[in-house]
Amino acid sequence: MPGSNVPSERTPLVSSNLSRGTYAPAGPTDTRGPCPLVNCLANHGYINRTGRDIRASDLNTAMNVVGLSAALGAVFAFPIYNERLDRNVAKLDRRRGFLARLWYLLRNPWSIMSNFGLRRRKQVDGQGTKVLNLDQLATPGIIEHDVSLTRRDHTQKPGNIAPQSELVEDLLASSSDGKTITIADLAALRKRRIQRQLDENPDLQYGALAHQIACTEIALILDVFGNGSSVPCDYARAVFKEERLPIREGWTRRYWWTLGFYELVGTMNKVKSLVGLQV
Template sequence: MSLPPSHPAIDVHKHTGMGCPVVGKGHEWCPSQPDDSRSPCPALNTLANHGYIARDGKNLSVFDLVSGLKACYNLSTPLAIFLSIGGFVLLRRFWNTDLHDIGRHGRIEHDASLVHRDTPEGEKYAPIDISDRLVDQLIVDAKTGDEEGEGPEAGDRRTLMDASDVARARVRREKESPPLGAKHAEIARGEMAIILGVWETKAGSNVGVPVEWMREWIGHERLPKDWKPTHIQGLLDVVKRAKSIRKAMDEQRKAEAAVVDEKAKH
């Protein structure tokens, strides 16, 4: 994992527990070290990088994940429990797990990730390296200029990512990847629905997640420096947002199909 350009170099060291010999026992960010376990999930990797769960990403219980999700992202108890227990069920794990286990292809992990390459055929575990190309494409999907004050000329700070932007990115990635089953398509929408809810903010009449926050989090698995929890993110809100993403994806596909049909007529 690469450090942001502004971050001072950190010597290789060993993580044990929720503390770090370099940044201490608080929640300062430190990237994963060679012996650490990580997954294709930026949300969980961020928990480890900030010490909300064991920084080495190993031997994690359901209770560890529930506590970390609540403390870091301010998820409600029902939502944190649903995600943690549901994850263990999908992984078919009855005891503690390492973050690496979450990358087992076809369990929770799925193709068409917004920032990771698809799992090569025959591989049991998904790639965990973040693709800079895919991150850049995700940001471009938000910079359409559809909303007032946004667009490439506005820069990351003024551009907000909302459900329609996520839908645009999901449709693009799902066209590039093997077909997703219903379960994994729902997981993919739910992942982004959670983030849209946790980081939602306003800029004038626009509502969404600042693109600079998304780039920092999804690109470096690090919490945005100027973000602080402002509300508790609940399960029902995530369900509602996931439905909004699905609806926007359906509309995007219909619009693309209409363009193809129109071209075929001429």
């Protein structure tokens, strides 16, 4: 991937004094979530390093740092800033006519995806702007799902936020040649994880939507850090073990083109075809 506008790394001492783009692992009072990619963005200071009070606009902008198009970044970033279990649209459906509903949607376009909302009621920062904390991404049944590649299910100890070292090692060991992790390697790993959790978690919840999200996550890793078909093992090691952008290993963000819907969905469909099952 040619070119980059991502700053070089250096070893930090106090993360609060670091420039945007410099890596520092999360501190003991910082909040992180279940998504390694978003945690990387926090560890590099592209969103608030504390993991708290993150604005949708900042999260959307940070998505471009790793090469997502503005439109694709918006789809990932904005729907989750709806209030959780928000019923505003439903109330309008019952009480008002078509024009009132249409006007509400025009003023609040992301409300059409309110089922993905994670924000608490009136959760805003000091300027009145909607914000989220990264641990809210772990809310079960919204975008978080059982059968993560690197986390436990939310009903299992120690929960679904912290990466588990043995699962990360399983992911890295899934490489067939020890150099790259291919789409086939990751699909086979997902199949093994599904079977393992079916055996180990009697409270497992993993249906068609969760499977779709899980395969999209694999596609995102392949398209952001690889060539759509594979990702170097040392890149995956940085992302999943250290939650660090693999800059020192040679990765650079997309420069001439960004990752859009068509490419991501195409990779996701390849993953689903290789996994070949839903539960």
